[in-house]
Amino acid sequence: MPDPAPAQISVDLSGQTALVTGASRGIGRAIALALARCGAKVACVARDAAKLQETVAAIASAGGTALAVACDVTKRESVDEAVTKVTTDWGRLDIVVNNAGITRDTLLPRMSDEHFDDVIATNLRGTFLFTRAATLVMMGQRYGRIINISSVSGIRGNKGQSNYSASKAGIIGFTQSVALELAGRNITVNAVAPGFIETEMTSVLGDEFKDEARKHIPAKRLGQPEDVAECVVFLASRAASYITGQVMTVDGGMTV
C-alpha cells in the first residue's frame, strides 16, 4: 500500500503570483500544483526546461495558470532574469518558495571541494539569490511570503551529509535574520524542514532502507511531497500573517 497523501487545505490565493524553484519534480512540483490549485499564478523554475513544461501542463490541465522559467539558482544573472520575467509578465510577486536542492552525500574524509561547494551553491546561495531579488519587489508592494525549504538534517546532523546539513542549517539562520529585517514591511520569511519524503532524491536509498526508516518514524509512514506542499500553502496564506522567522518540521514526528 503506498503511503497516503494528506487532505488539501482550502486557501484563496487568487490575484497572487508565486515563484517555486525546483518545480520540475518532487516536492517543488507538488508545491507549484498546490499553490495553483488555490488560485495563484505560478512561475515554475528549474534547469531542465522540458521537465518544467510537464509541471506547467499539469497546472494548466487542472485549470490553473503557470509559466516555465528555465534558470540555474546558483547563477545571479539567471535568478535576476527569472524575477524580472515574472514581474514583467504578471506585474507582481507575492510568494517565493526556495525549494531547489541537491545532495552529494559522502563521509567527510572522502568529501571533495566540489561535493561541498556544489551543495552550498545550490541550496544556500540559491536561496540567498532568489530571496534578495524577490525582496526588492516585495518591499515595493509592502507584501510578501518567502518560504525556504530546509530539512531535518539542518536541525540535527546526519552522517554522510555534512555538506547538506551545513547548507540546510544555513538556510535556517538566513531565514531568521531576513525575517527580522522584513517583519515591519509585511513580508514573512519562514522555513519548512521536511523529514523523509518519497521523491527522486530519496529513491536511490532503496526499499530496504525505506522500510527500516518507516519503523523509526513515529507516524509509521514516509512523507509524501503533498505533506510538505500543504504546509507551504498555509505559510503562503494570509492566515499565516503573524508567523515569521519560524521553522516548521514536516517529519511525522522524527525530530520530537
Ligand code: NAP
Ligand atoms: P528532487 O526530486 O531531486 O528535485 C530537486 C529539484 O531541484 C528539481 O526540480 C531540480 O531540477 C531542481 N534543481 C536542482 N538544482 C538546481 C539548480 N541549480 N537550479 C535550479 N533548479 C535546480 O528533490 P526533492 O526531494 O523534491 O527535494 C526538494 C527540496 O526539499 C530540496 O531542497 C531538498 O533538499 C528538500 N528536502 C527533501 C527531502 C526528501 O526526503 N526528499 C527531505 C528534506 C528536505 P533540475 O535538475 O532540472 O534543475
